[in-house]
Amino acid sequence: MAASPGWPAESGRAPRRGSRSPDPFHHICCVRSARRSGEEPVSQSIEPSARRTQPTVLKFGGTSVADADALQRLARLVRRAYQSTRTVVIVSALAGVTDALLTAVDAAATGTGDPKRPRPELDALIERHQAIATRLARPQGAAGLGIALARARAEIAELLNAIAREPERRPALRDEIAAYGERLSAALVTAVLGAADLPARYVDARRCLLTDAAHGRATPLFPQTEEHTRAELAPLLDGELIPVLGGYIGATPQGVTTTLGRGGSDYSAALVGAALGAREIQIWTDVNGVLTADPRVVADARTIPALSYAEAAELAYFGAKVLHPRTLQPATDHGIPVRICNSRAPGEPGTLVTAQGVGRVGTVTAIAHKSGITVLQITSTRMLGAYGFLRGLFEVFERHRTVVDVVTTSEVSVSLTVDDAASLPQIIAELRPLGLVAIESDRAIVCVVGEGLRTTPGIAARVFATISDINVSLISQGASRVNLTFVVDNARAREVVQRLHAALFALEPADLDTAAAAGERMP
Structure with missing residues (x-):
């Protein structure tokens, strides 16, 4: 790819700290609007001593950057x-942009069509940002x-053409193309903030973020990520500037673009917050916080005022979509509160996640579930x-980078669940020499x-009495003590x-209001 002013010259490689590659958007991101006569800029109207030294990290999801109103x-x-x-x-990519980019990648991978054909899908994506x-x-x-x-549109088109020509590079090219969603979103947000x-x-x-x-x-490579994040952002914060980054994306130490997986922008925010010793990480989304159940399943699901790190981690892992499952670990390690808020209703207190989960009411905090599970026995x-049997068994899953959710064992069998079936045929083939493998598809995990x-x-007796007419398997309690x-x-x-929500959440709304009032509100 030919180099263009302001963009990295080599496809897939991010400019490393200390290199001479210019910031892709530097020429637009320092532009700020002309102020009205007599009006001070925000950064000069606040005494430095009045602004807390520890930064607050604000992460905005796709629906919170979806359009001009957002x-x-x-x-x-x-x-x-x-x-x-x-x-x-x-920031995440604008709502729908990552899906559009990955759809274009999948279409390009088929190798059909003229590489020089018009790409209206890219034109629409670019025009949306420009509008x-x-x-x-x-x-x-x-x-x-x-x-x-x-320039971005031309580069994406060239990368899509390379997808068909270079199948061995498709994973790397896919990441590089997907990364444009967050990069363009961050540039757009920076320009909008400058105008304000x-x-x-x-x-x-x-x-x-090095990975x-x-x-x-x-x-992520944690020590390197902390070092580079501090080196890049601390001088900007010391200069009273507001750094704006795209979530979800990182790079190898060699500068090759990578992604953290879908929903990884939350994880990016937690990694940045941990590196900077943030006072709080705020996840701004389109719901009022973490709910007692999926509102698409339980119409009267309620906002949870406060959660402990352990509770939030379990809910994120077992199906709550508001938080990325890996988000909590950096925050937990550094004791940083995480607040989940609604960008469309900023006056709502949201959900505050801390070590203790202050302000909770009741024995059961929430019910999560995850569908599309496969059980292997x-x-x-x-x-x-x-000895060593279980080690050999789980090494199979490690080789295929497949996460196991729930595990139960007996004297002669192991039952476990996975939700990523991409490598399942290969996994089953490698498990067969270890024993008889039985497969149960179309299962769901429920987590109280x-x-x-x-x-x-x-509690367990009450749960299973409520669903006594429904077949239950792989019961697990005790590993985390909170689920x-x-x-x-x-x-x-x-x-x-x-059924469980109706049986376990008998509090009246007034009781929940009392619990919410006990929690810490937005500073």
Whole structure:
């Protein structure tokens, strides 16, 4: 790919710290609007001593950056945060953009069609960003972004052409193309904040988040990520600037673009927050926080005022869509509160996640479920009195980078669940020498979560009495002490969750209001 001004010269490689590669959007991201006569910029109207040294990280999901109205709300929220604390902004791609890019990748992988054919899907994607910039950014910022968008469109088209020509590079090319969603979103948000007289600065997230080379689900390299994040962002924060980064994306130490997996922008926010010792990580989405159940299943699901890290981790892992499953670990390790808020209703307190989960009411906090589960049962008399059997079994899943959710064992069998079936045929083939493998598809995991499960007797009896006419398997309790997990037929999962919610959440709304008032509200 030919180098273009302001963009990395080599496809797939992010500019490394200390390199001479210019910031892709530097020429538009320092532009701020002309102020009205006599009006001070926000950064100069606040005494430095009044702004907390520890930054607050604000992450905005796809629906919170979906259109011009959403970005205006975002600017107001960033302004509010910036008035009292140093602020870092992490953004997802605009709603639907990542899906559109990956659909284009899949189509290109078939190798059909003229490589030079028009690509209306790219034109629509670029025009969507440009239309928002034209409405919200100052003319100079919109024009600069327009130039960058045109270059991005040409580069994406060239990368799509390479997909068919270079099948061995498809995983890396897929990540690089997908990364444009967050990169363009971050540039657009920076221009919008600049037009609102907020001193925003675009930062290429690939200069901060270093990962391994597992394309599509890369694992961060934590010491390097902390070092690079501090080096990139601390000087900007010291200069009273607002760094704006795209979530979801990173790069290998060699500069090759990677992604953290779908929903990884939350994880990006947690990694940045941990590296900077943030006072709080805020996840801005389109719901009022974490709910007691999936509202698509339970119509009267309620917002949970506060959660412990352990509760939130279980809910995220077992189906709550508001948080990425890996988000909590960096926050837990550094004791950073995580707040989940609704960008469309910023006055709502949301859900605050801390070590203790203050302000909770009741024994059970929430019910999560995950559909589309496959159960594997491996039976072998070789387990009797043998050591090393389980190690060999789980090494199969490790080789195929497949996560196991629930595990139960007996003297001669192991039952476990997986929700990623991509490598299942290969896994089953490698398991067969270990024993007889039985497969059950179309299952669902149901997880009852609550700190009260640690100390309250009779919860399991109450749960299973409520669904006594429904077949249950793989019952697991005790590993984390805050959940009771079991497996049911996929077709009965909704009914199970609805029954349990009705039985376990008998509090009246007034009681929940009291609990919410006890929790800490938005600063």
